[in-house]
Amino acid sequence: MADVQFLDAKSVRLRTTAGGLVSLGLGDTFFPKVDLHLAFPFSDPERFISVREPEGDEIGLIRHIQELDPLSQEAVRKELRWRYYTPRIQRIISYKEEFGHTYWEVETDRGVHTFVTRGRDQTVRSISERRTLIIDVSGNRYEIADLEDLDVRSREYLATLL
Amino acid sequence: MDDLLSIQGDLGGLKQVLTYQDGVLTWKEGENTRSWQEEELETVKLHHYVGSLTINAKLKDGQELVLLRGSQGLARQYQMFAQTINNRLQGKDDRAYAKEVADRCPKCQRYYADPARPICLRCLDRRSLSKRVLGLAPPYLRQIALMILLMLASSLVGLISPFLGGRIFFDEVLDSAGRYAGRIGQVVLAMFLAQLVTLFLSIWQGRVNSRVSARIVFDLKTQVFTAMQRLSLKFYNNQQTGSLMTRVNNDATHLQAFFHDGLPFFIVNSMRLVGIVAVLLAMDWQLALYVLIPVPLIVLGTAKLHPLLWRLYTRRFRALSRLNAVVNDSLGGVRVVKAFGTEHEEIQRFSRNNQRVFAVNREVGQMSSTVFPALSYLMSLGALVIWGVGGSRVLWGDLTFGTLITFTGYLGMLYGPLDFMTRIVDWWSSSMNSAQRIFEVIDSNELLWTPEPGEIVPMPRVKGSIAAQDVTFGYEEGKPVLEDISFTVEPGEMIGIVGRSGAGKSTLINLISRLYDPTAGIIFLDGVDLRYVDQKDLRRQVGMVLQDTFLFRGTVFENIAYGRTDASYEEVVQAARIANAHDFITKLPDGYETVLGQRNVDLSGGEKQRISIARVILHDPEILILDEATASIDTETEQLVQEALERLVRGRTTFAIAHRLSTLRQADRLFVLDRGKLVEVGSHQELLKKRGIYYKLFTTQRDALSHIGVAG
Ligand SMILES: Nc1ncnc2c1ncn2[C@@H]1O[C@H](COP(=O)(O)OP(=O)(O)O)[C@@H](O)[C@H]1O
Ligand SMILES: [Mg+2]
Numbered sequence: 001m002a003d004v005q006f007l008d009a010k011s012v013r014l015r016t017t018a019g020g021l022v023s024l025g026l027g028d029t030f031f032p033k034v035d036l037h038l039a040f041p042f043s044d045p046e047r048f049i050s051v052r053e054p055e056g057d058e059i060g061l062i063r064h065i066q067e068l069d070p071l072s073q074e075a076v077r078k079e080l081r082w083r084y085y086t087p088r089i090q091r092i093i094s095y096k097e098e099f100g101h102t103y104w105e106v107e108t109d110r111g112v113h114t115f116v117t118r119g120r121d122q123t124v125r126s127i128s129e130r131r132t133l134i135i136d137v138s139g140n141r142y143e144i145a146d147l148e149d150l151d152v153r154s155r156e157y158l159a160t161l162l
Numbered sequence: 163m164d165d166l167l168s169i170q171g172d173l174g175g176l177k178q179v180l181t182y183q184d185g186v187l188t189w190k191e192g193e194n195t196r197s198w199q200e201e202e203l204e205t206v207k208l209h210h211y212v213g214s215l216t217i218n219a220k221l222k223d224g225q226e227l228v229l230l231r232g233s234q235g236l237a238r239q240y241q242m243f244a245q246t247i248n249n250r251l252q253g254k255d256d257r258a259y260a261k262e263v264a265d266r267c268p269k270c271q272r273y274y275a276d277p278a279r280p281i282c283l284r285c286l287d288r289r290s291l292s293k294r295v296l297g298l299a300p301p302y303l304r305q306i307a308l309m310i311l312l313m314l315a316s317s318l319v320g321l322i323s324p325f326l327g328g329r330i331f332f333d334e335v336l337d338s339a340g341r342y343a344g345r346i347g348q349v350v351l352a353m354f355l356a357q358l359v360t361l362f363l364s365i366w367q368g369r370v371n372s373r374v375s376a377r378i379v380f381d382l383k384t385q386v387f388t389a390m391q392r393l394s395l396k397f398y399n400n401q402q403t404g405s406l407m408t409r410v411n412n413d414a415t416h417l418q419a420f421f422h423d424g425l426p427f428f429i430v431n432s433m434r435l436v437g438i439v440a441v442l443l444a445m446d447w448q449l450a451l452y453v454l455i456p457v458p459l460i461v462l463g464t465a466k467l468h469p470l471l472w473r474l475y476t477r478r479f480r481a482l483s484r485l486n487a488v489v490n491d492s493l494g495g496v497r498v499v500k501a502f503g504t505e506h507e508e509i510q511r512f513s514r515n516n517q518r519v520f521a522v523n524r525e526v527g528q529m530s531s532t533v534f535p536a537l538s539y540l541m542s543l544g545a546l547v548i549w550g551v552g553g554s555r556v557l558w559g560d561l562t563f564g565t566l567i568t569f570t571g572y573l574g575m576l577y578g579p580l581d582f583m584t585r586i587v588d589w590w591s592s593s594m595n596s597a598q599r600i601f602e603v604i605d606s607n608e609l610l611w612t613p614e615p616g617e618i619v620p621m622p623r624v625k626g627s628i629a630a631q632d633v634t635f636g637y638e639e640g641k642p643v644l645e646d647i648s649f650t651v652e653p654g655e656m657i658g659i660v661g662r663s664g665a666g667k668s669t670l671i672n673l674i675s676r677l678y679d680p681t682a683g684i685i686f687l688d689g690v691d692l693r694y695v696d697q698k699d700l701r702r703q704v705g706m707v708l709q710d711t712f713l714f715r716g717t718v719f720e721n722i723a724y725g726r727t728d729a730s731y732e733e734v735v736q737a738a739r740i741a742n743a744h745d746f747i748t749k750l751p752d753g754y755e756t757v758l759g760q761r762n763v764d765l766s767g768g769e770k771q772r773i774s775i776a777r778v779i780l781h782d783p784e785i786l787i788l789d790e791a792t793a794s795i796d797t798e799t800e801q802l803v804q805e806a807l808e809r810l811v812r813g814r815t816t817f818a819i820a821h822r823l824s825t826l827r828q829a830d831r832l833f834v835l836d837r838g839k840l841v842e843v844g845s846h847q848e849l850l851k852k853r854g855i856y857y858k859l860f861t862t863q864r865d866a867l868s869h870i871g872v873a874g
Contacts, residue, residue, distance in 0.1 A: 017226075018225075018227070019218075019225055019226050019227025020227055020228035021218075021227070032224075032226070056837075082173075082214055082216075082231060083211040083212055084212050085173060085211065085214035085231075085233075110173075110174050110175065111174075111175055136235075138234035138235035138237070140214075140234045140235065157473070159473075160476040160480070162480065
């Protein structure tokens with residue numbers, strides 16, 4: 001119970017199902033649906049992936065995604081991309097602070113997004129010196145890979161929120 | 163035909179639509195469609211991911227599929243959709259869920275900033291908001307009228323001084339041809355009087371103002387506090403933190419500052435500005451125009467520079483509060499720091515943050531020592547223009563020396579407040595925002611559902627039977643914490659609730675004591691739906707001892723007699739005896755009159771717990787709730803507390819949660835919760851025989867405890 005249970009990468013077969021979910025074949029056992037959770041979503045999203053029964057126990061940990069066979073890798077990447085859906089901000093088109101809320105319009109790698117953040121607390125989270133996360137009122141996340149890529153004005157504005 | 167229900171996916175550019183009508187669920191993406199009949203569907207469910215949502219369908223043939231993916235803001239909408247279909251599938255009445263949820267402002271079509279708070283800040287009728295703020299004024303109308311009169315008077319009188327000191331003094335007194343030639347004494351006296359009157363008027367006005375604005379804010383705070391007491395816990399839950407009162411207090415103070423300083427300053431100065439401009443124009447309109455030249459520059463300059471400075475100040479504020487947090491952290495956790503020998507790391511953490519404060523402080527210093535001198539330079543330029551243009555006209559002889567002096571005298575009065583006037587708009591809107599937040603608390607309808615007055619069932623004495631019927635509950639929509647719980651508990655029975663941490667034990671007792679209402683299903687007290695039971699009676703008959711006891715500021719006596727102010731000395735002492743508290747209380751320096759919450763009185767966890775037990779004993783409730791009552795107590799005093807609890811439990815319906823299962827030996831039955839479901843019910847022996855979840859919990863714990871040498 002106390003030991004971390006790593007899955008034997010060779011016997012793991014993760015597949016995207018016809019319904020868009022992820023199934024797991026583990027030796028002789030088959031799980032029609034499993035959930036994937038990242039242990040270190042920011043600093044290392046490829047390592048320590050927890051495979052769990054839906055709303056239930058952990059089946060085991062995957063040490064590194066690259067230990068898996070290509071099809072499993074593809075299924076895992078696809079699922080994690082949705083689960084941790086985080087558009088990457090390339091440019092801040094506009095922001096407007098009004099009555100304690102900020103209205104953003106940003107260009108991301110997944111298209112233009114508009115969203116609203118509230119207040120100044122827990123809105124912007126700094127992951128490293130330059131990597132930054134913005135969290136909107138509903139809990140959606142937007143990542144800024146490198147603050148230096150932003151224009152000066154936006155960067156200064158973000159600094160007031162940090 | 164049913165109404166058409168429809169939701170859309172909004173992630174990653176997928177144009178997916180899901181509709182439901184007349185028992186048919188249809189999925190569409192561009193040209194592709196699929197549909198399912200009601201008979202094929204098992205459930206439709208909302209799933210929360212970390213950065214997104216999905217709606218999944220489970221089919222009767224066992225297949226499960228993702229139908230739609232959306233961003234988190236759609237949770238409410240998706241949940242309603244899923245719920246409606248599920249209700250239909252289970253043949254339940256679905257009217258409660260069929261209503262459309264408004265997620266955007268009907269006026270401007272923008273999504274609400276916060277879906278749980280359907281207020282569009284942009285379209286919010288600001289006039290009605292200000293009307294409402296002003297609506298607090300009527301009781302003080304006479305004083306307010308007086309205040310405005312005083313302001314008017316003091317700004318008028320304030321205008322006289324420069325005129326006396328310039329035009330009159332130089333042109334009429336010092337000039338031998340003047341009307342008051344040589345009468346220096348009289349003019350100086352007049353100036354003295356004018357200043358005295360101004361002083362008197364502004365003191366008077368300030369005093370009235372303080373009284374009125376303090377009074378209005380007092381009324382507001384009282385309203386807020388009353389409202390907060392009335393609100394259900396759910397409201398506090400949505401507000402994320404317990405700092406709500408602080409925030410409301412800040413908002414109220416902010417509002418008061420605006421009424422007390424901002425508004426009067428604005429009124430006085432704008433009247434004064436109009437007055438000055440009028441006087442200047444009347445004296446010499448050409449020179450007056452020169453005076454006005456720098457005005458747009460000053461206004462523009464401050465309007466441009468202010469946001470810059472403000473951003474810097476915000477950054478400094480945040481850097482400072484982070485530094486404070488670090489200091490608090492390491493001082494508050496000083497024992498941990500010492501124990502782990504991490505002083506060095508703490509110092510580094512501190513200097514890292516201190517470095518940031520230093521950097522931003524430097525920036526602020528540099529910025530403000532540039533901006534403010536530049537602004538005053540701009541203003542002095544105006545004076546230079548007057549000296550130049552006016553001076554030469556004095557030489558030409560078409561302007562009197564006195565007029566020139568009067569002009570320069572008014573100059574300062576004119577430019578000075580401009581900086582402030584450009585900021586009044588910001589101040590006004592942020593004050594209105596504060597007002598809005600305050601009214602939000604006052605207006606919030608996160609109340610526990612209340613029956614019509616005629617339907618309330620008074621229950622001055624209860625027998626103490628509690629039953630639950632198909633109870634489901636979640637703190638947030640779509641995330642049930644308890645599911646389909648049913649049970650019946652006889653009067654006087656003791657129930658132990660066990661389960662892993664996070665299983666929903668505390669949540670269950672929150673429902674039993676009606677801090678929340680179930681999302682679905684009913685809880686009965688003596689066969690009466692709990693929601694209809696008179697709240698006062700209910701509160702009186704349910705007693706709670708929790709893990710974190712809360713003692714109020716006040717004496718030990720007051721704390722024990724909390725909610726029973728009529729209790730006599732005998733009763734309180736008797737309760738304390740039963741609670742095993744009497745002994746240590748009498749040893750305290752001031753006995754029962756010892757004031758708690760003050761520095762030199764530091765009660766241990768066990769002592770606090772026994773005071774709170776005494777409180778419950780004094781209340782003598784029929785129903786008793788113990789949530790991890792002995793969890794944060796050292797083993798030595800645990801015996802005393804345990805003994806007190808055993809006396810307390812006798813003859814009352816009791817729900818006890820204890821981490822250490824062995825402390826539930828007395829329980830008649832155990833309820834085992836697992837992931838929000840009631841999975842096992844029975845006595846200790848029965849459950850052990852069953853070899854189910856309880857057996858696992860119990861044996862793991864026994865082994866762990868015997869490992870560290872504690873008898874189980
Ligand atoms: N105030 C709350 N708001 C939102 N979720 C809560 C709240 N209190 C508890 N929960 C969640 O409900 C679940 C059950 O919690 P709780 O009843 O406190 O468990 P237990 O007392 O069995 O440890 C947990 O997942 C917890 O995170
Ligand atoms: Mg608990």
